[in-house]
Amino acid sequence: GVLPDWDDVERLVAQAFDRYRDRDDGAQADYIPALAEVDPNLFAIAAADVNGGVHKIGSVDVSFTIQSISKAFVYALACDRLGRDAVRDRVGVDNTGLPFDSVMAIELQKGHPRNPMVNAGALTTTSLVPGETFGEQWQLIRETLSAFAGRELQVDEQVYRSEALTNQRNRAIAQLLESYGRIDVDPLEVVDVYTRQCSLLVDVTDLAVMGATLADGGVNPVTGATVVSPDVCRDTLAALAASGMYERSGEWLFEVGIPAKSGVSGGIVAITPGKGAIATFAPPLDEAGNSVRGQLAIGYLSRTLGLNVFASA
Ligand code: GLN
Numbered sequence: 001g002v003l004p005d006w007d008d009v010e011r012l013v014a015q016a017f018d019r020y021r022d023r024d025d026g027a028q029a030d031y032i033p034a035l036a037e038v039d040p041n042l043f044a045i046a047a048a049d050v051n052g053g054v055h056k057i058g059s060v061d062v063s064f065t066i067q068s069i070s071k072a073f074v075y076a077l078a079c080d081r082l083g084r085d086a087v088r089d090r091v092g093v094d095n096t097g098l099p100f101d102s103v104m105a106i107e108l109q110k111g112h113p114r115n116p117m118v119n120a121g122a123l124t125t126t127s128l129v130p131g132e133t134f135g136e137q138w139q140l141i142r143e144t145l146s147a148f149a150g151r152e153l154q155v156d157e158q159v160y161r162s163e164a165l166t167n168q169r170n171r172a173i174a175q176l177l178e179s180y181g182r183i184d185v186d187p188l189e190v191v192d193v194y195t196r197q198c199s200l201l202v203d204v205t206d207l208a209v210m211g212a213t214l215a216d217g218g219v220n221p222v223t224g225a226t227v228v229s230p231d232v233c234r235d236t237l238a239a240l241a242a243s244g245m246y247e248r249s250g251e252w253l254f255e256v257g258i259p260a261k262s263g264v265s266g267g268i269v270a271i272t273p274g275k276g277a278i279a280t281f282a283p284p285l286d287e288a289g290n291s292v293r294g295q296l297a298i299g300y301l302s303r304t305l306g307l308n309v310f311a312s313a
């Protein structure tokens with residue numbers, strides 16, 4: 001098998017949960033007011049392999065908004081439809097070394113978003129998704145993220161409205177990008193589609209299956225559906241390795257060694273090509289916006305399940 005024996009994985013996932021369940025450091029984001037109201041004690045882990053097996057423990061029935069983790073899958077969608085080079089003309093693949101919502105990062109690059117995993121690059125990526133109207137773009141995004149998950153995903157209307165009322169900063173970023181000619185459609189409509197994509201509800205199993213689809217060359221290992229091409233998976237994972245954990249991505253690769261994406265509601269998905277994905281949900285975040293318990297649990301499972309992509313054995 002690609003992971004250790006079934007019972008060993010079950011045991012190690014349970015161990016990861018027990019080891020870190022009492023860690024209570026970190027803080028929830030409150031710039032999106034609805035996210036600050038979520039129970040900080042929620043904790044869930046799911047591991048999905050490329051053969052369709054899923055192991056899970058904890059608050060696995062709790063749904064949460066996907067937030068920035070959507071950036072990885074919308075980037076894959078854009079690359080699949082437009083080709084890597086067309087997307088790369090608009091969005092680079094290097095780390096900014098700055099927080100995900102940095103305006104300075106845009107200024108330092110004369111308006112060229114450095115990577116798709118920070119807000120400037122993600123807004124640009126969303127603007128590139130094919131569609132005659134913003135409604136069509138949104139529909140394709142929702143359908144594609146649903147195909148990655150293997151079930152139809154819905155928007156959390158309360159979180160969507162909460163962010164839509166308080167996302168002045170993303171509106172500023174999108175308009176700054178428009179001023180540099182990087183977004184050539186209505187920037188406020190782009191922010192609206194982006195805010196919806198961030199408000200899609202997932203549970204930890206959805207995230208693990210979405211990640212396992214990237215690990216499996218774009219084929220959802222549970223449904224068997226082809227979502228994107230193997231080349232797109234390779235390119236998306238490279239972008240995740242560089243920037244998926246924001247300005248902490250180098251530290252993360254050094255300690256854990258798996259391309260991963262975090263979101264501000266407390267989700268993380270980490271993807272080992274050819275093997276599978278680990279997803280976690282735990283709301284309290286570190287300074288960069290990465291879930292504290294999630295990082296610890298994935299680090300433990302990387303070591304014990306042999307998922308570090310840099311390890312030769
Ligand atoms: N919707 C959030 C935002 O744009 C996503 C950020 C995140 O998850 N880090 O600010």
